[in-house]
Amino acid sequence: MLKYRILALLLSIFAYLPHANASLDGIYKGCGLGHWVANGYANGWLAVTTNVTWDLGTTASISYYSTPGSCSGPFYAAAQFIDRTYPELEQETVQGEGEHMLAMLNILECGQKEQKIVRQGIRSDFAKVLTNDNYAEMPHHEKADSYYRIVAKHASQQCAAS
Numbered sequence: 486m487l488k489y490r491i492l493a494l495l496l497s498i499f500a501y502l503p504h505a506n507a508s509l510d511g512i513y514k515g516c517g518l519g520h521w522v523a524n525g526y527a528n529g530w531l532a533v534t535t536n537v538t539w540d541l542g543t544t545a546s547i548s549y550y551s552t553p554g555s556c557s558g559p560f561y562a563a564a565q566f567i568d569r570t571y572p573e574l575e576q577e578t579v580q581g582e583g584e585h586m587l588a589m590l591n592i593l594e595c596g597q598k599e600q601k602i603v604r605q606g607i608r609s610d611f612a613k614v615l616t617n618d619n620y621a622e623m624p625h626h627e628k629a630d631s632y633y634r635i636v637a638k639h640a641s642q643q644c645a646a647s
Contacts (some may be wrong), residue, residue, distance in 0.1 A: 488541060513537065515547025516556035563640070564633050565594045566628050571629045578632075589636065594645035606639035 513519060519532030519539070549556055563629040569573060570585045577583025582604065592598045612632055614620065623631075 512549045513542050513545050516549045517542065517547075518597055519545060559593050560637060560640075562634065563589055566592055567633050567636065568626075568629045569630065571602075571625060574632065575628070579615075581608055590640070592643070593636070593640040595640060595643060596645070599643040601644050603636075603639045606642075607635050610635045610638070 511592045513536045514530075514534070517532075517540075519535035519537075519542075543558075552600040566585075566589055568583045570589075574587040574589065575585070577586040587600070588603065590603060593603075595603055606617075611632065614635070617623075
């Protein structure tokens with residue numbers, strides 16, 4: 486019963502927020518945990534189910550209204566790319582360049598001049614992560630998430646996708 490009251494409260498709050506293209510269907514399919522986990526399977530309904538089951542869709546709604554770019558677009562595409570190619574990105578970041586790193590920066594719409602600055606920033610911050618005693622034991626998703634946060638920090642300051 487409490488779940489339904491919370492859901493009703495959230496729906497009424499978000500109904501009054503000013504976003505012309507906002508719809509619960511679009512938000513629940515394209516944002517939050519559901520979008521990350523399901524990524525369009527079953528015409529987006531798996532994402533809706535995941536979002537509602539996990540937390541009544543609050544992370545989907547909050548991410549849509551606070552940072553709509555995190556729902557889709559270049560930063561979301563970069564996050565997926567990082568997750569899929571993390572071992573290569575890890576190696577190329579240590580080396581300072583590589584085709585996966587270049588592809589990631591192109592996804593984030595970084596110009597050639599900006600790429601050098603972003604690469605240097607990523608490399609510097611990533612070197613600090615590698616010195617962590619627990620790094621070798623970290624699961625893949627934690628390593629990829631840490632790397633994404635570093636990339637997003639530097640790309641949002643320099644690249645067109647920000």
